[in-house]
Amino acid sequence: MTWTTSITQQLLKPLILGIAIGTSLSVTSVNAEIGYPEKEELKFGFIKLTDMAPIAVAYEKGYFEEEGLYVTIEAQANWKVLLDGVIDGRLDGAHMLAGQPIAATIGYGTKAHIITPFSMDLNGNAITVSNDVWAKMKPNIAKQADGKPVHPITADSLKPVVEEFNAAGKPFNMGMVFPVSTHNYELRYWLAAGGIHPGFYAPHKGDTSGQIDAQALLSVTPPPQMPSTLEAGTIYGYCVGEPWNQQAVFKGIGVPVVTDYEIWKNNPEKVFGITAQFAEKYPNTTIRLTRALIRAAKWLDDNNNANRPEAVKILSQPNYVGADYDVIANSMTGTFEYEKGDKRAVPDFNVFFRHNATYPYYSDAIWYLTQMRRWGQIEQDQSDDWYKDVAAKVYRPDLYAKAAQSLIDDKLIPASAFPDFSSESGFKAPQTHFIDNLVYDGSQPNAYINSFTIGLKQGDKL
Numbered sequence: 001m002t003w004t005t006s007i008t009q010q011l012l013k014p015l016i017l018g019i020a021i022g023t024s025l026s027v028t029s030v031n032a033e034i035g036y037p038e039k040e041e042l043k044f045g046f047i048k049l050t051d052m053a054p055i056a057v058a059y060e061k062g063y064f065e066e067e068g069l070y071v072t073i074e075a076q077a078n079w080k081v082l083l084d085g086v087i088d089g090r091l092d093g094a095h096m097l098a099g100q101p102i103a104a105t106i107g108y109g110t111k112a113h114i115i116t117p118f119s120m121d122l123n124g125n126a127i128t129v130s131n132d133v134w135a136k137m138k139p140n141i142a143k144q145a146d147g148k149p150v151h152p153i154t155a156d157s158l159k160p161v162v163e164e165f166n167a168a169g170k171p172f173n174m175g176m177v178f179p180v181s182t183h184n185y186e187l188r189y190w191l192a193a194g195g196i197h198p199g200f201y202a203p204h205k206g207d208t209s210g211q212i213d214a215q216a217l218l219s220v221t222p223p224p225q226m227p228s229t230l231e232a233g234t235i236y237g238y239c240v241g242e243p244w245n246q247q248a249v250f251k252g253i254g255v256p257v258v259t260d261y262e263i264w265k266n267n268p269e270k271v272f273g274i275t276a277q278f279a280e281k282y283p284n285t286t287i288r289l290t291r292a293l294i295r296a297a298k299w300l301d302d303n304n305n306a307n308r309p310e311a312v313k314i315l316s317q318p319n320y321v322g323a324d325y326d327v328i329a330n331s332m333t334g335t336f337e338y339e340k341g342d343k344r345a346v347p348d349f350n351v352f353f354r355h356n357a358t359y360p361y362y363s364d365a366i367w368y369l370t371q372m373r374r375w376g377q378i379e380q381d382q383s384d385d386w387y388k389d390v391a392a393k394v395y396r397p398d399l400y401a402k403a404a405q406s407l408i409d410d411k412l413i414p415a416s417a418f419p420d421f422s423s424e425s426g427f428k429a430p431q432t433h434f435i436d437n438l439v440y441d442g443s444q445p446n447a448y449i450n451s452f453t454i455g456l457k458q459g460d461k462l
Contacts, residue, residue, distance in 0.1 A: 034406055036068060037285040043072045045082045045094035048224055048321045049241040050332055051121045051270050052095040053311055054352060056320050058296035067288035075319070078222050079178040080110075086273060087112045093289065095120065096273035099180035099368045101394045106369075108180065108203070108377050115279055116271035117290045117399035119360045120297070122351040124269050125183055125260040126245040126336070127190060129158070129237035130230055134255040134339070136161045148342055152262035152435055155194020162196050162215055175221035175229060175238035179210060182269055184218065185371040186260050187239035191216055192454040193436035201376040202462045210375065212462065230254050241269070242350070243323040246330040246337060255339050258435075261348060265433030266355050268364040279399065290403035293358070298413060300352040308333045356419055360400055362426035363442025365391035370445050374455035381458050387445040397426050 042064075046052040055073060058064050064071045076082035076094070083100050085091035087110060101114035129137065140157035142150040165172040176184040179201070188198040199214025201207065211217050221229050226244045229235050231253045239260075248254035260267055272293055279286045299307055312329045315321045321328060330337055336346040351357045366387045372378045401421045407413045430441040438451055450457045 034287050035284040037288050038282040039092070039285045040068055041070050041072075042092040042285070042289070043074060043090070045074055045076045045085050045091040046320075047079060047082060047095060048075055048323075049095075049124075049270075050243055050315055050321055050328055050350065051124045051241055052320070053300055053315060053332075053350075054120055054293050054296040055095055055272075056314050057299055057311060058292040060314050061296065061299060063292035063295045064289070067292050069285070069288055069292065073319075079181070083110060083114075083273075086114065086275060092278060093272055093274040096271050097178055097181045098268055098271050098364065099182065099185070099372070100178075101271065101273045102365055102368050102390065103180040103372070103377070105394050106378070106390060108372065113276040113393070114273050115276050115394055115396050115399075116273050116360050117279070117286060117396045117403070118272040118293050119268055119358050119364065120270040120272055120293075120352070122266045122269060122355060122357045123259065123261040123348060124331075124350050125186060125239060125241050126256040127187060127237060127239045127258050128226075128230070128245045128248045128254045128256045130233075130254050131252075133158070133161055133236050134257070136164070137257070149339070151258070151338075151344075153257045154435060155191050155196055157194075158191075158257075159195050166215060172216045173235045174216055174218050175226055175235040175240070176218050177223050177240060178220060179208065180368075180372070180377070182260070182267070182368075183239040183241070184210075185368065185375075186263050186267070187218060188371070188375060190239075190258060190263050190435060192452065193434075195454075197454055198375070200456070200462055202379075203377065204379045205462070212376070227251055227253060242331045243321065243327045246327050247323065249330075249337050249340055250324075250327055252340065256336070257338065259336060259346065259349060261346065263435045264431075266348065266351065266357075268357075268361070268367075271360065279396070286399060287403045287406070290399060291407055294353075294400075294403060294407060295412065297352040297358050298417065301354050301357075305334055305347070353417075358400070359419055359424075360395040360397050361428055361442075362388065362391040362395055362397070363428045363440075365395045366442045366445050367440060370449050373449055374452060376456055376462055380461075381446075384443075384445055388443075391426075395426070397424070 059073055082094050086094050101116050104110055104112045104114045137157045162172045176187050191198045197215045199210050200212040201210045223240050223244050226238045226240045227247045245256040312332050315328050316325045331349050334347040335343050336349050337343040369387050404418045408415045427442050430439050432439050440448055446458055
Protein backbone atom coordinates (compact mmCIF):
# COMPACT_ATOMS: atom_id res chain seq x y z
CA MET A 1 0.00 0.00 0.00
CA THR A 2 1.33 3.45 -0.92
CA TRP A 3 1.59 6.34 1.54
CA THR A 4 -1.05 8.25 -0.49
CA THR A 5 -3.50 5.31 -0.37
CA SER A 6 -2.99 4.96 3.37
CA ILE A 7 -3.72 8.66 3.98
CA THR A 8 -6.83 8.43 1.79
CA GLN A 9 -8.09 5.47 3.80
CA GLN A 10 -7.51 7.33 7.06
CA LEU A 11 -9.56 10.25 5.78
CA LEU A 12 -12.34 8.00 4.54
CA LYS A 13 -12.41 5.76 7.61
CA PRO A 14 -14.92 7.78 9.65
CA LEU A 15 -17.25 7.83 6.64
CA ILE A 16 -16.87 4.12 5.98
CA LEU A 17 -17.34 3.19 9.60
CA GLY A 18 -19.98 5.76 10.38
CA ILE A 19 -22.51 5.06 7.66
CA ALA A 20 -22.82 1.62 6.11
CA ILE A 21 -24.40 1.71 2.68
CA GLY A 22 -28.18 1.68 2.76
CA THR A 23 -28.52 1.79 6.55
CA SER A 24 -29.76 4.38 9.00
CA LEU A 25 -27.61 6.88 10.91
CA SER A 26 -27.87 4.68 14.00
CA VAL A 27 -24.85 2.85 12.58
CA THR A 28 -22.63 5.70 13.75
CA SER A 29 -23.18 5.15 17.46
CA VAL A 30 -23.07 1.37 17.24
CA ASN A 31 -19.85 1.38 15.25
CA ALA A 32 -18.38 3.82 17.74
CA GLU A 33 -19.08 1.25 20.44
CA ILE A 34 -17.18 -1.41 18.49
CA GLY A 35 -14.35 0.98 17.71
CA TYR A 36 -12.12 1.35 14.69
CA PRO A 37 -10.27 -1.75 13.51
CA GLU A 38 -6.82 -1.87 15.09
CA LYS A 39 -5.49 -3.66 12.02
CA GLU A 40 -6.97 -2.62 8.68
CA GLU A 41 -4.87 -4.52 6.15
CA LEU A 42 -5.53 -8.26 6.39
CA LYS A 43 -4.66 -11.37 4.40
CA PHE A 44 -6.97 -14.39 4.53
CA GLY A 45 -6.28 -17.87 3.21
CA PHE A 46 -8.60 -20.47 1.72
CA ILE A 47 -8.66 -23.80 -0.11
CA LYS A 48 -10.40 -24.01 -3.49
CA LEU A 49 -13.76 -25.31 -2.32
CA THR A 50 -17.22 -23.81 -2.71
CA ASP A 51 -17.64 -23.45 1.04
CA MET A 52 -15.07 -20.66 1.09
CA ALA A 53 -17.90 -18.59 -0.42
CA PRO A 54 -18.53 -16.29 2.60
CA ILE A 55 -14.98 -14.93 2.32
CA ALA A 56 -15.28 -14.32 -1.44
CA VAL A 57 -18.72 -12.73 -1.07
CA ALA A 58 -17.63 -10.50 1.83
CA TYR A 59 -14.86 -9.25 -0.42
CA GLU A 60 -16.80 -8.93 -3.69
CA LYS A 61 -19.91 -7.34 -2.12
CA GLY A 62 -17.85 -4.80 -0.18
CA TYR A 63 -18.71 -6.03 3.31
CA PHE A 64 -15.08 -6.05 4.43
CA GLU A 65 -14.54 -2.51 3.19
CA GLU A 66 -17.69 -1.28 4.94
CA GLU A 67 -16.02 -2.45 8.15
CA GLY A 68 -12.86 -0.50 7.32
CA LEU A 69 -10.98 -3.69 6.46
CA TYR A 70 -8.76 -3.95 3.39
CA VAL A 71 -8.48 -7.63 2.69
CA THR A 72 -6.31 -9.73 0.39
CA ILE A 73 -7.54 -13.28 -0.25
CA GLU A 74 -5.06 -15.97 -1.20
CA ALA A 75 -5.57 -19.63 -2.15
CA GLN A 76 -3.35 -22.06 -0.24
CA ALA A 77 -1.70 -25.26 -1.50
CA ASN A 78 -3.14 -27.51 1.20
CA TRP A 79 -4.62 -27.47 4.70
CA LYS A 80 -1.27 -27.78 6.49
CA VAL A 81 0.23 -24.84 4.62
CA LEU A 82 -2.92 -22.85 5.42
CA LEU A 83 -2.80 -23.66 9.14
CA ASP A 84 0.92 -22.90 9.34
CA GLY A 85 0.28 -19.56 7.65
CA VAL A 86 -2.20 -18.52 10.34
CA ILE A 87 0.07 -19.72 13.14
CA ASP A 88 3.18 -17.93 11.87
CA GLY A 89 1.27 -14.74 11.02
CA ARG A 90 1.66 -14.88 7.26
CA LEU A 91 -2.13 -15.09 7.21
CA ASP A 92 -4.38 -13.15 9.59
CA GLY A 93 -7.15 -15.74 9.34
CA ALA A 94 -8.44 -18.50 7.12
CA HIS A 95 -11.19 -20.79 5.91
CA MET A 96 -10.41 -23.88 8.01
CA LEU A 97 -11.50 -27.41 8.55
CA ALA A 98 -13.57 -27.39 11.74
CA GLY A 99 -11.20 -29.89 13.29
CA GLN A 100 -8.08 -27.77 12.71
CA PRO A 101 -8.50 -25.19 15.50
CA ILE A 102 -9.53 -27.95 17.90
CA ALA A 103 -6.62 -30.25 17.04
CA ALA A 104 -4.08 -27.42 17.17
CA THR A 105 -5.36 -26.24 20.55
CA ILE A 106 -5.06 -29.72 22.12
CA GLY A 107 -1.69 -30.25 20.44
CA TYR A 108 -2.55 -32.95 17.91
CA GLY A 109 -0.14 -32.17 15.09
CA THR A 110 0.91 -28.53 15.29
CA LYS A 111 0.42 -26.95 18.73
CA ALA A 112 -1.19 -23.50 18.72
CA HIS A 113 -4.22 -21.83 20.27
CA ILE A 114 -6.60 -21.24 17.36
CA ILE A 115 -10.13 -20.00 17.88
CA THR A 116 -13.20 -19.49 15.74
CA PRO A 117 -15.81 -16.75 16.16
CA PHE A 118 -17.71 -17.89 13.05
CA SER A 119 -18.87 -21.21 11.61
CA MET A 120 -18.82 -20.97 7.82
CA ASP A 121 -21.43 -23.49 6.68
CA LEU A 122 -23.37 -26.70 7.12
CA ASN A 123 -23.14 -29.80 4.91
CA GLY A 124 -21.39 -29.54 1.53
CA ASN A 125 -19.47 -32.85 1.31
CA ALA A 126 -20.08 -36.17 -0.35
CA ILE A 127 -18.47 -39.59 -0.79
CA THR A 128 -17.64 -40.64 -4.34
CA VAL A 129 -16.54 -44.07 -5.60
CA SER A 130 -15.02 -45.16 -8.90
CA ASN A 131 -17.23 -46.48 -11.68
CA ASP A 132 -15.90 -50.02 -11.15
CA VAL A 133 -16.66 -49.97 -7.43
CA TRP A 134 -20.09 -48.48 -8.11
CA ALA A 135 -20.86 -51.33 -10.50
CA LYS A 136 -20.02 -53.81 -7.73
CA MET A 137 -22.11 -51.89 -5.17
CA LYS A 138 -25.28 -51.51 -7.25
CA PRO A 139 -26.58 -55.08 -6.88
CA ASN A 140 -26.54 -54.55 -3.09
CA ILE A 141 -28.67 -51.38 -3.20
CA ALA A 142 -32.48 -51.25 -3.10
CA LYS A 143 -34.16 -49.64 -6.13
CA GLN A 144 -37.04 -47.22 -6.46
CA ALA A 145 -39.92 -47.94 -8.81
CA ASP A 146 -38.11 -46.01 -11.54
CA GLY A 147 -35.01 -48.15 -11.10
CA LYS A 148 -32.92 -45.46 -9.42
CA PRO A 149 -31.19 -46.27 -6.13
CA VAL A 150 -32.94 -45.66 -2.84
CA HIS A 151 -31.11 -43.02 -0.82
CA PRO A 152 -29.38 -42.74 1.55
CA ILE A 153 -26.95 -45.40 0.38
CA THR A 154 -25.23 -46.99 3.36
CA ALA A 155 -21.79 -48.57 3.47
CA ASP A 156 -23.48 -51.97 3.88
CA SER A 157 -23.55 -52.04 0.08
CA LEU A 158 -19.80 -51.40 -0.05
CA LYS A 159 -18.85 -53.99 2.57
CA PRO A 160 -18.89 -57.04 0.21
CA VAL A 161 -16.69 -55.10 -2.22
CA VAL A 162 -14.15 -54.26 0.48
CA GLU A 163 -14.20 -57.87 1.69
CA GLU A 164 -13.54 -59.03 -1.87
CA PHE A 165 -10.50 -56.76 -2.11
CA ASN A 166 -9.21 -57.85 1.31
CA ALA A 167 -9.65 -61.56 0.48
CA ALA A 168 -7.55 -61.04 -2.65
CA GLY A 169 -4.86 -59.29 -0.61
CA LYS A 170 -5.55 -56.02 -2.37
CA PRO A 171 -5.79 -52.84 -0.24
CA PHE A 172 -9.00 -50.84 -0.59
CA ASN A 173 -7.66 -47.29 -0.72
CA MET A 174 -9.80 -44.21 -0.15
CA GLY A 175 -8.95 -40.52 0.01
CA MET A 176 -9.85 -37.79 2.49
CA VAL A 177 -8.45 -34.30 2.73
CA PHE A 178 -6.70 -34.13 6.12
CA PRO A 179 -6.43 -36.24 9.30
CA VAL A 180 -8.57 -33.81 11.34
CA SER A 181 -10.98 -32.94 8.55
CA THR A 182 -14.72 -33.36 8.66
CA HIS A 183 -14.24 -35.50 5.56
CA ASN A 184 -12.05 -37.97 7.46
CA TYR A 185 -14.56 -38.30 10.28
CA GLU A 186 -17.58 -38.46 7.95
CA LEU A 187 -15.97 -41.12 5.78
CA ARG A 188 -15.01 -43.10 8.88
CA TYR A 189 -18.51 -42.66 10.32
CA TRP A 190 -20.15 -43.91 7.11
CA LEU A 191 -17.79 -46.88 6.74
CA ALA A 192 -18.09 -47.93 10.39
CA ALA A 193 -21.89 -47.64 10.29
CA GLY A 194 -21.77 -50.22 7.50
CA GLY A 195 -19.46 -52.56 9.39
CA ILE A 196 -16.21 -51.54 7.64
CA HIS A 197 -13.33 -50.70 9.98
CA PRO A 198 -11.51 -47.54 8.85
CA GLY A 199 -8.53 -47.98 11.19
CA PHE A 200 -7.07 -46.41 14.31
CA TYR A 201 -4.41 -43.78 14.98
CA ALA A 202 -1.75 -44.32 17.65
CA PRO A 203 0.28 -41.10 17.82
CA HIS A 204 1.77 -42.11 21.18
CA LYS A 205 3.37 -45.04 19.33
CA GLY A 206 4.47 -42.86 16.43
CA ASP A 207 1.75 -44.19 14.13
CA THR A 208 -0.25 -41.36 12.55
CA SER A 209 -1.33 -43.34 9.48
CA GLY A 210 -4.80 -44.04 10.87
CA GLN A 211 -4.65 -47.52 9.33
CA ILE A 212 -4.23 -49.82 12.34
CA ASP A 213 -6.73 -52.71 12.00
CA ALA A 214 -8.21 -51.03 8.92
CA GLN A 215 -10.28 -52.83 6.30
CA ALA A 216 -10.40 -49.67 4.17
CA LEU A 217 -7.18 -47.63 4.06
CA LEU A 218 -7.72 -43.87 4.26
CA SER A 219 -5.01 -41.41 3.23
CA VAL A 220 -4.71 -37.70 2.49
CA THR A 221 -5.32 -36.29 -0.99
CA PRO A 222 -5.70 -32.51 -1.59
CA PRO A 223 -9.28 -31.68 -2.68
CA PRO A 224 -8.59 -30.50 -6.27
CA GLN A 225 -6.55 -33.66 -6.91
CA MET A 226 -9.28 -36.09 -5.84
CA PRO A 227 -10.83 -36.70 -9.30
CA SER A 228 -7.49 -37.25 -11.06
CA THR A 229 -6.27 -39.56 -8.28
CA LEU A 230 -9.48 -41.57 -8.58
CA GLU A 231 -9.16 -41.67 -12.37
CA ALA A 232 -5.57 -42.94 -12.05
CA GLY A 233 -6.79 -45.84 -9.87
CA THR A 234 -4.66 -44.85 -6.88
CA ILE A 235 -7.81 -44.63 -4.75
CA TYR A 236 -11.21 -46.27 -5.19
CA GLY A 237 -13.25 -43.59 -3.50
CA TYR A 238 -13.00 -40.36 -1.54
CA CYS A 239 -14.79 -37.90 0.69
CA VAL A 240 -14.43 -34.24 -0.29
CA GLY A 241 -16.29 -30.96 -0.56
CA GLU A 242 -17.64 -29.47 -3.74
CA PRO A 243 -17.08 -29.09 -6.58
CA TRP A 244 -14.87 -32.18 -6.62
CA ASN A 245 -17.66 -34.78 -6.33
CA GLN A 246 -19.63 -33.22 -9.15
CA GLN A 247 -16.41 -32.97 -11.15
CA ALA A 248 -16.22 -36.78 -11.07
CA VAL A 249 -19.74 -36.94 -12.52
CA PHE A 250 -18.97 -34.42 -15.27
CA LYS A 251 -15.76 -36.27 -16.17
CA GLY A 252 -17.56 -39.63 -16.09
CA ILE A 253 -15.00 -41.21 -13.77
CA GLY A 254 -17.00 -41.78 -10.59
CA VAL A 255 -20.32 -41.71 -8.78
CA PRO A 256 -21.15 -39.78 -5.59
CA VAL A 257 -23.05 -42.27 -3.44
CA VAL A 258 -23.94 -40.32 -0.30
CA THR A 259 -23.82 -36.71 0.90
CA ASP A 260 -22.80 -35.67 4.37
CA TYR A 261 -26.33 -34.25 4.77
CA GLU A 262 -27.44 -37.90 4.60
CA ILE A 263 -24.72 -39.04 7.01
CA TRP A 264 -25.46 -36.31 9.57
CA LYS A 265 -28.21 -33.85 8.68
CA ASN A 266 -27.05 -30.22 8.91
CA ASN A 267 -23.60 -31.08 10.16
CA PRO A 268 -21.09 -28.26 10.74
CA GLU A 269 -18.38 -28.06 8.12
CA LYS A 270 -15.78 -25.26 7.87
CA VAL A 271 -14.96 -22.45 10.29
CA PHE A 272 -13.09 -19.18 10.08
CA GLY A 273 -9.95 -19.57 12.16
CA ILE A 274 -7.72 -16.97 13.80
CA THR A 275 -5.17 -17.21 16.58
CA ALA A 276 -6.29 -16.41 20.13
CA GLN A 277 -3.47 -13.86 20.14
CA PHE A 278 -4.96 -12.09 17.10
CA ALA A 279 -8.36 -11.82 18.80
CA GLU A 280 -6.77 -10.44 21.96
CA LYS A 281 -4.54 -7.96 20.16
CA TYR A 282 -7.15 -6.80 17.64
CA PRO A 283 -10.58 -7.13 19.33
CA ASN A 284 -12.33 -4.54 17.14
CA THR A 285 -10.89 -6.05 13.97
CA THR A 286 -12.10 -9.49 15.08
CA ILE A 287 -15.66 -8.27 15.60
CA ARG A 288 -15.64 -6.36 12.33
CA LEU A 289 -14.42 -9.27 10.21
CA THR A 290 -17.04 -11.47 11.89
CA ARG A 291 -19.74 -8.91 11.01
CA ALA A 292 -18.65 -8.96 7.37
CA LEU A 293 -18.69 -12.76 7.21
CA ILE A 294 -22.12 -12.98 8.84
CA ARG A 295 -23.51 -10.54 6.27
CA ALA A 296 -21.96 -12.54 3.43
CA ALA A 297 -23.39 -15.81 4.74
CA LYS A 298 -26.85 -14.27 4.98
CA TRP A 299 -26.59 -12.93 1.42
CA LEU A 300 -25.73 -16.44 0.20
CA ASP A 301 -28.96 -17.87 1.68
CA ASP A 302 -31.25 -14.87 1.18
CA ASN A 303 -34.59 -15.27 -0.60
CA ASN A 304 -34.40 -19.05 -0.83
CA ASN A 305 -30.91 -19.07 -2.37
CA ALA A 306 -31.81 -16.47 -5.01
CA ASN A 307 -28.25 -15.11 -4.97
CA ARG A 308 -26.59 -18.45 -5.61
CA PRO A 309 -26.19 -18.02 -9.40
CA GLU A 310 -24.27 -14.80 -8.77
CA ALA A 311 -22.23 -16.58 -6.09
CA VAL A 312 -21.41 -19.36 -8.55
CA LYS A 313 -20.11 -16.78 -11.04
CA ILE A 314 -17.86 -15.38 -8.32
CA LEU A 315 -16.58 -18.80 -7.25
CA SER A 316 -15.90 -19.95 -10.81
CA GLN A 317 -13.26 -17.24 -11.18
CA PRO A 318 -9.74 -18.74 -11.22
CA ASN A 319 -8.67 -16.74 -8.15
CA TYR A 320 -11.36 -18.49 -6.09
CA VAL A 321 -12.43 -22.08 -6.88
CA GLY A 322 -11.77 -21.94 -10.60
CA ALA A 323 -14.03 -24.82 -11.67
CA ASP A 324 -16.58 -24.49 -14.48
CA TYR A 325 -19.77 -22.62 -13.67
CA ASP A 326 -21.96 -25.69 -14.40
CA VAL A 327 -19.89 -27.93 -12.12
CA ILE A 328 -20.16 -25.54 -9.16
CA ALA A 329 -23.83 -24.78 -9.86
CA ASN A 330 -24.72 -28.47 -9.78
CA SER A 331 -24.67 -28.41 -5.98
CA MET A 332 -24.60 -24.71 -5.02
CA THR A 333 -28.01 -24.02 -6.57
CA GLY A 334 -29.87 -26.66 -4.56
CA THR A 335 -29.48 -29.84 -6.55
CA PHE A 336 -27.03 -32.73 -6.47
CA GLU A 337 -26.21 -35.25 -9.18
CA TYR A 338 -25.40 -38.78 -8.08
CA GLU A 339 -25.10 -41.30 -10.91
CA LYS A 340 -24.98 -39.48 -14.26
CA GLY A 341 -28.48 -38.20 -14.99
CA ASP A 342 -29.73 -38.88 -11.45
CA LYS A 343 -30.03 -35.26 -10.33
CA ARG A 344 -32.10 -34.72 -7.21
CA ALA A 345 -33.25 -31.66 -5.29
CA VAL A 346 -31.08 -31.12 -2.22
CA PRO A 347 -31.88 -27.53 -1.18
CA ASP A 348 -29.77 -27.78 1.98
CA PHE A 349 -26.70 -29.34 0.38
CA ASN A 350 -24.93 -26.03 1.00
CA VAL A 351 -26.20 -23.95 3.93
CA PHE A 352 -24.40 -20.76 4.87
CA PHE A 353 -26.77 -18.93 7.22
CA ARG A 354 -30.12 -20.57 7.89
CA HIS A 355 -30.47 -23.13 10.69
CA ASN A 356 -28.08 -20.91 12.72
CA ALA A 357 -25.26 -22.19 10.50
CA THR A 358 -22.87 -19.38 11.43
CA TYR A 359 -23.13 -19.78 15.21
CA PRO A 360 -20.10 -21.57 16.74
CA TYR A 361 -21.80 -24.19 18.93
CA TYR A 362 -19.78 -25.88 21.66
CA SER A 363 -21.57 -29.13 20.85
CA ASP A 364 -20.19 -29.02 17.30
CA ALA A 365 -16.64 -28.80 18.63
CA ILE A 366 -17.31 -31.64 21.05
CA TRP A 367 -18.51 -33.91 18.24
CA TYR A 368 -15.14 -33.57 16.54
CA LEU A 369 -13.38 -34.34 19.80
CA THR A 370 -15.47 -37.50 20.27
CA GLN A 371 -14.37 -38.72 16.85
CA MET A 372 -10.74 -37.91 17.61
CA ARG A 373 -11.04 -40.09 20.70
CA ARG A 374 -13.02 -42.78 18.87
CA TRP A 375 -10.24 -43.27 16.31
CA GLY A 376 -7.25 -42.84 18.64
CA GLN A 377 -6.10 -39.31 17.84
CA ILE A 378 -6.86 -38.54 21.49
CA GLU A 379 -4.86 -41.23 23.24
CA GLN A 380 -6.50 -41.39 26.67
CA ASP A 381 -9.93 -41.18 28.23
CA GLN A 382 -11.03 -37.67 29.14
CA SER A 383 -13.83 -36.48 31.39
CA ASP A 384 -16.99 -34.91 30.01
CA ASP A 385 -15.83 -31.62 31.52
CA TRP A 386 -12.55 -31.81 29.59
CA TYR A 387 -14.46 -31.97 26.30
CA LYS A 388 -16.55 -28.98 27.31
CA ASP A 389 -13.52 -26.98 28.44
CA VAL A 390 -11.67 -27.55 25.17
CA ALA A 391 -14.75 -26.55 23.19
CA ALA A 392 -15.00 -23.29 25.15
CA LYS A 393 -11.34 -22.48 24.46
CA VAL A 394 -11.78 -22.85 20.70
CA TYR A 395 -15.36 -21.95 19.80
CA ARG A 396 -16.19 -18.37 20.76
CA PRO A 397 -19.92 -17.67 20.67
CA ASP A 398 -19.26 -14.60 22.84
CA LEU A 399 -17.41 -12.93 19.96
CA TYR A 400 -20.06 -14.05 17.50
CA ALA A 401 -22.86 -12.67 19.69
CA LYS A 402 -21.18 -9.28 19.95
CA ALA A 403 -20.85 -9.05 16.17
CA ALA A 404 -24.40 -10.29 15.60
CA GLN A 405 -25.91 -7.95 18.18
CA SER A 406 -24.23 -4.98 16.51
CA LEU A 407 -25.75 -6.04 13.18
CA ILE A 408 -29.15 -6.23 14.87
CA ASP A 409 -28.65 -2.79 16.39
CA ASP A 410 -27.60 -1.46 12.98
CA LYS A 411 -30.84 -2.89 11.55
CA LEU A 412 -28.83 -4.84 9.00
CA ILE A 413 -30.14 -8.25 10.13
CA PRO A 414 -33.22 -8.88 12.31
CA ALA A 415 -32.83 -10.48 15.74
CA SER A 416 -35.11 -13.32 14.60
CA ALA A 417 -32.35 -14.51 12.26
CA PHE A 418 -30.09 -15.36 15.21
CA PRO A 419 -30.29 -17.54 18.30
CA ASP A 420 -31.65 -15.88 21.43
CA PHE A 421 -28.35 -14.83 22.93
CA SER A 422 -29.85 -14.25 26.37
CA SER A 423 -30.70 -17.94 26.75
CA GLU A 424 -28.40 -19.73 24.28
CA SER A 425 -26.20 -22.34 26.02
CA GLY A 426 -24.01 -23.20 23.04
CA PHE A 427 -25.34 -26.77 23.05
CA LYS A 428 -27.77 -28.01 20.43
CA ALA A 429 -30.60 -30.28 21.52
CA PRO A 430 -29.75 -33.98 21.13
CA GLN A 431 -29.38 -34.68 17.41
CA THR A 432 -31.04 -37.72 15.88
CA HIS A 433 -30.45 -37.43 12.14
CA PHE A 434 -27.48 -39.74 11.66
CA ILE A 435 -27.22 -42.52 9.08
CA ASP A 436 -26.86 -45.12 11.87
CA ASN A 437 -29.76 -43.63 13.88
CA LEU A 438 -27.60 -42.99 16.94
CA VAL A 439 -28.38 -39.91 19.03
CA TYR A 440 -25.69 -37.33 19.71
CA ASP A 441 -25.94 -35.29 22.92
CA GLY A 442 -23.00 -32.90 23.17
CA SER A 443 -23.42 -32.63 26.94
CA GLN A 444 -22.57 -36.36 27.32
CA PRO A 445 -19.57 -37.04 25.10
CA ASN A 446 -18.37 -40.21 26.82
CA ALA A 447 -21.78 -41.84 26.65
CA TYR A 448 -21.80 -41.04 22.93
CA ILE A 449 -18.34 -42.52 22.39
CA ASN A 450 -19.41 -45.70 24.18
CA SER A 451 -22.46 -46.09 21.94
CA PHE A 452 -20.48 -47.05 18.83
CA THR A 453 -19.96 -50.66 17.81
CA ILE A 454 -16.68 -49.90 16.00
CA GLY A 455 -14.18 -47.56 17.67
CA LEU A 456 -12.40 -46.99 20.96
CA LYS A 457 -14.50 -46.71 24.08
CA GLN A 458 -13.74 -45.61 27.63
CA GLY A 459 -10.93 -47.75 29.01
CA ASP A 460 -9.70 -48.88 25.57
CA LYS A 461 -6.06 -48.45 24.65
CA LEU A 462 -4.07 -49.35 21.56
